[in-house]
Amino acid sequence: MSTQVLSDTRVLTGRSLRHILRSPDTIITTAVTPIALMLLFVYVFGGAINTGSGESYVNYMLPGILLITIASGVAYTAYRLFLDMQGGIFDRFASMPIARSSVLWAHVLTSLAANMVSVALVIGVALMMGFRTSASLSAWLAVTGILVLFTLALTWVAVIAGLSAKTVDGASAFSYPLIFLPFISSAFVPTSSMPGPVAWFAENQPVTSIVDTIRAMFASESVGNGIWIALAWLVGILLISYAIAIAKYRRKIR
Amino acid sequence: MDTTPIFGPALQVRGIEKSFKDLHVLQGVDFDVQAGSIFALLGSNGAGKTTLVRILSTLLSPDAGIATVNGFDVATEPKDVRESISLTGQFAAVDEVLTGRENLVLIAKLRHLKHPGTIADELLARFSLTEAGNRKAGTYSGGMRRRLDISMSLIGNPPIIFLDEPTTGLDPQARLEVWQTIKDLANSGTTVLLTTQYLDEAETLADRIAILHKGVIIQNGTLKELKALLPAAEVEYVEKQPSLEDVFLTLVGEDAAAAPDENTDAATAVPAGKESR
């Protein structure tokens, strides 16, 4: 049984990776908006922003930009899933003797691959803009681990959106608030510069702890307790959205 | 997995009911389909044909009733049912981004067959798609897409095939090609359940025809039996046998008339009215 899940997931992941390779514009589009934001913040607003830390602004904001990249990238997963359901191919798979969960896992793994490529593109541009890090190999691995976890958590949210959507636009609309969330966090300006209630929200929403953790890792600083809060958020969102997505899928396919 | 056919009908449908909120689509559907035969489920648009096919292919649970496919209960043995069937849905279920060949290879791999490439090439040749095999399925004409769709359903030789309105939207030439494919299938021993709105399609292909109307099967028989339902006197001044259309219109009333036909005189000569329930 479990070997069947693996082999079916592998075959179906190959299919959706082909979709991406044949329209690489989705990866580029995913990277373009965050890159434009990065240029805007570094070269237009950046001079006026005082982060209170000694580091360059591109170093300061890159973690937030990476989260925005992923938050906009997962919208394509909802979109592709929705298109599969609209066409008959989803029904065809559901009427075949294949492992039920492999259909969703294929989309999730494809999302992971596509988002990691987009993230790499954005980091490449950041390096050209002067991003520097003293991170060790293990710190890089830790950053990668957090970004993978973040992608998986948001991708399962995207699966819920794709499964429940009634229209194509509806399938990707869920990502707008996710893209917006980093702006009310420590991603671009320190939360201490915000008015009371906003600062409270910013300090207690998931993005701030994740951004602070990645920033500390890039700067080879101690991550402190923040990493546990970040991991708790990530694992919590992942488990809950996974459970909801699977329940929705079960109801959908019978 | 043992999916060898069990003695008895390939499909057994008993008292199947299905409602969507207040819409009672199926209100107790009963019929059998003998192994190796072509069975046509005839009904106008919205009669519930797709709903029934989705129930039989384990995509939807019925509210009541029992259906067995190849001897397996759709409710309690969905996995065995899926091993026994192939579904060709109402809308061609091909992956438009992949080529025709890649579509076939994909299904062969998902059915865990050896040599998926060889299987794909054989099917492309059999369905005259060899030349188009390396083109994206999204560029195919309606007829080619349908042929690809049906060829995908044949992979793994399932004993039972569901075809939901296989020729709707096709031009006459493509329609004849699909008809030939269906005949070939039945000749090779596959059981075919076909839904259609087209009377001539049922008339041409099916061994037995059931008419689904207002949630129930109002008639079920061979073409000959259905035609015998009309008293000969009704058509005495028409120099031909009653067509299935005449029978259909008599049975369901003219409001449900689907396909237009030039022979309107024959249709009006038949008393339209009470549905037999």
Ligand SMILES: Nc1ncnc2c1ncn2[C@@H]1O[C@H](COP(=O)(O)OP(=O)(O)O)[C@@H](O)[C@H]1O
């Ligand atoms: N998922 C659904 N939710 C609500 N109504 C549905 C659903 N599926 C089908 N229906 C309704 O059930 C009726 C029968 O539909 P269908 O089985 O597709 O008919 P047919 O295939 O014979 O044209 C239609 O009125 C259709 O609108």
Ligand SMILES: [Mg+2]
């Ligand atoms: Mg239908």
